[in-house]
């Protein structure tokens with residue numbers, strides 16, 4: 001067993017424990033294994049150990065790494081969790097099964113165009129900048145619900161959930177609670193929140209997907 005495979009088992013056990021402690025049903029939490037910066041040889045054992053949902057934060061890196069990996073495992077689900085430039089929308093729609101970082105009108109419009117052109121519709125999340133950090137992507141929380149509505153009504157996009165990355169230096173709980181409240185307001189039910197340091201807390205606050213990188217693959 002590689003280190004990553006034994007850490008994967010640990011993370012899975014922790015998720016199960018946190019899920020039960022929160023009184024949430026079996027299957028309520030999806031583990032997104034964040035494989036950014038790790039090459040195909042590092043990722044393959046984790047796939048062979050049964051992990052099927054992976055996150056990458058760069059379109060270019062994912063395009064180089066995943067088509068070959070996916071070929072042997074057609075049930076793999078690939079999620080984009082990093083910022084999306086509008087000139088990468090075509091490639092992102094072709095490659096990813098889920099795009100978690102829709103955060104502005106221009107991207108919504110580009111995605112809508114590519115989805116209709118390609119006849120391929122990744123599931124979509126709106127990223128919210130819960131800490132209003134200037135260096136971080138994501139829509140202002142005060143505009144999240146109206147942006148989700150505009151994605152639906154203006155661009156014809158169906159939005160599955162919200163995603164956030166709380167400020168690194170703050171207690172994440174209030175950010176997770178804020179995101180859960182915004183999802184209710186926006187009428188979406190999936191919540192992508194929680195990383196290596198706080199995924200158990202995120203599960204207590206209702207995360208449906210936790211994005212865990214270093215706790216599985218090691219430090220980057």
Ligand SMILES: *Cc1c(COP(=O)(O)O)cnc(C)c1O
Pocket residue numbers: 034036057081082165195196197211212213214215
């Ligand atoms: C890198 C990354 C993660 C994983 O972070 P870890 O702390 O390594 O678990 C989660 N979400 C996003 C958006 C990331 O870019």
